[in-house]
Amino acid sequence: MRLALILLGAVVLAFVATPLLIVVPMSFSTAVSLEFPPPGWWTGYYAAYFGDARWTKPTLNSLGIAAAVAVLTVALVTPATFAVVRHRFVGKGLVNLALMLPLAVPHIVMAIGYYAFLADIQLLQTFPGIILAHTALSVPMAFLVLSANLKGFDRGLERAALSLGASPARTFLHVTLPVLWPGFAAAALFAFVQSFDETVVALFISGRDTETLPRKMFDSIRTTADPVIAVVSTLLFFAVAVLVIVPVLWRAASRRRLEPRP
Amino acid sequence: MARTGFSRRAALTLGGGAVAGLATPSFKRLRAAEVLHVNTWGGIWERAAIKNLFEPFTRDTGIEIRPVSPVSFAKLAQQVRSGAYEFDVTTLGAGEIIRANQANLLEKLDNTDLVKSPPFAGAAFQNGASSHAFATVIAYQKAKYPNGGPQSWADFWNLQKFPGSRCMQRYASRVLPIALVADGVPMDKLYPLNISRAFTSLDRIKPAVRTWWTQGQQSQQLLRDGEIDCIALWHARTLELIDQNQPVEIVWNEAEIERAYWVVARGTPNRDNALRYLEASVRPDRVAGFCRDSMNGPLNPAAFNFLSEAEAARMPTAPAYRGKVFEQDILNFGGDVNAATQRFERWIGT
């Protein structure tokens, strides 16, 4: 039975991996349509993607928006995380719950809410509008990541620094931050990816000049199954690959470095 | 040390600066007052429009025209309501122009030359500039029907004789008349439509309809990729595939002719330029060029002076097809177009 489970597990792994891998050869296909295996190979669609403003503009828009969202999210979440993790106060449980709320609401519900709300305050189809909406949606994940990091932080280090005469601000800069920065980076990264990939809300609140990449992809898939989508998908796939594999390799390398030499 | 107040303050200033800097669209809107955004159907349609309508207009007036896709009646309604305009001008079919007028989504053409001194009869219709006629035809995969595919809408409905998947446009006022023709109603006795009978007829073909297309490119892609065996789509898209040697066949019998109109979204800040564009778009030489390249039929009779016999023969309004095709009579629809559309959408989902 154990063997059966493990074999089944391997099959499921193939199920998980195949769709991810298939976009790569598709991006080099010469076919105009969704044909696999591709009838021929070229890099023409890559040229089409990088040369077409109708694709590069949404890409740049998304990158810019996601960066702003990451910064804003971390800026707002950091003090709140410190408050929740390090202080005791009445209503803490409720605050915890409230911060999780955006995760519980389906994006389509928020999408129509934001559509009406941003239209009322004249921010519909503007960059600030999208950034504010995406930030609100990114808060829970950033909070979770940051609070997990903060909970694991050894406060003895801080107490040592303080007892040696450092001011709270200095302690934070020279003791807390250097240890915690991976947490900040992770929270920012989560917020960045969340915003960059966010589709549903963007469909409703982004516009012609502020179009995001997911919205362009959705429209494209829906109407033409444009082969350029395969190019975008491949580029995104490699971005994710770097994001996932690099830390793994880094950790493996640092572990090897820390191993005692023979 | 200058780096007090860590990344939070820095982040907030950075964030504030980024937000301010990214608010450029509003600034852009002020500077680029001489840009017009026009909705197009993409592909061959858009290329024809750019070459024959947009570029000449820009040469004459200096106003830049940027094409915007996809075409969406819903977006037209949304932008008028929300005030965030994605396009100033769009193209509508007959059913949609009725709905658009009912919902007060269009700028009136009363002060334009189209109404005051019309270049041809019917140049302005329901606040739209009459541009061209196109047809919804039957197209099918040759490989699937080696002995010939459906030759009429009744054939299209006949799932025993012509088994396979179907696809039609998600557009009520275009599909309901077709359903009636398939049910045996003579083409000259269609209007006013018996809407209930049309829906009953549609029920018979529903099991075979795998999906409902909304964009011209999409219909072409479904046919070209082999996802659909028989499809009701625009003639120009089918002809383009045939010209590319794709193994599909077009059926002109019982084709449904419909008219397309240029309209201006109500309340757009570029209203005046948009109305100028409308006036320019029906000029015979330009319409002729557009129709030649997009394979549509011009509604301005003077345009035929610029077209050869061979070119005119391929258009849905050609004399060769008279008697085989039928025209929509939207003003005599037989009910409220909007209500019929709602009912159609509901019907699709059940």
Added chain:
Amino acid sequence: MSAVPAPARGSLGPWLLLAPLMVFLAVFFVVPLAQVAVMSVSDPEWGLGHYAEIATDGFHLRVLADTFFTALVVSFCCLLLGFPLAYAMAAASPGWAAVMMVVVTMSFWTSFLVRTYAWMVLLGTRGPIARVVEWLGFATPELLFTRFSSTVAMTHILLPYMVLSLYGVLKRIEPSLPRSAASLGATPSSVIRHVVLPLAAPGIVNGLTLVFVLCLGFYVTPILLGSPREQMVAGVIGQQVEEFLAFGEASAMAVVLLASTLVVLGLYHRRFGLDRLWG
């Protein structure tokens, strides 16, 4: 940012730290959400008409029922597929486990749209699956735009959530437990059924809840490759707004969707505590 030990209860410190975020969320999250609720009873005119229509109208009830049913199916498919994979990951050597983790994590981080597109390629009539079926001598299968294609794609997309939930729990099972059960005479399948599964139960419930809730609100995939006859509620809501500007009707459906989601999460919270769900 206080680096000193926690001050006495009732101090202002924490609230000052929380203020920016709470104010921000109040304005840019709660207000839009409240607007949805308000629109559901005020557009086009005040009253509970939309809710009455949802409760009595066949169309809306069917869409909701379809959505719930599909979410259940997807959740259980994720469980059936996810458990073997998580088990294999937990039982594998560190090298293999890392590889499997990388694959699952990459799927987790890859956008819904990219994965949906990949399934359109896989299931298309000119795709690899169709070619294999044709090669075997059968008629070309028509897999896209069906309930099947929609379900498979959603299962694939939500599977990493299930796998990661299960893996976390399975990994934490003391290896001595199954070993001692085996040494006491239990067969391997007995060990799995009576030792591993009960210990994995929290992860199973976690995964099921997460996948179910996410699937209820799924928008993108059913629209792009699902059947138009079996629309899910998120797609219908979007269509009501986009096509008909029927904000009232759409908002009412949205509120019902949200309520269902909150009920499920509430039940989970009552029993286990919500912070465990995403921990």
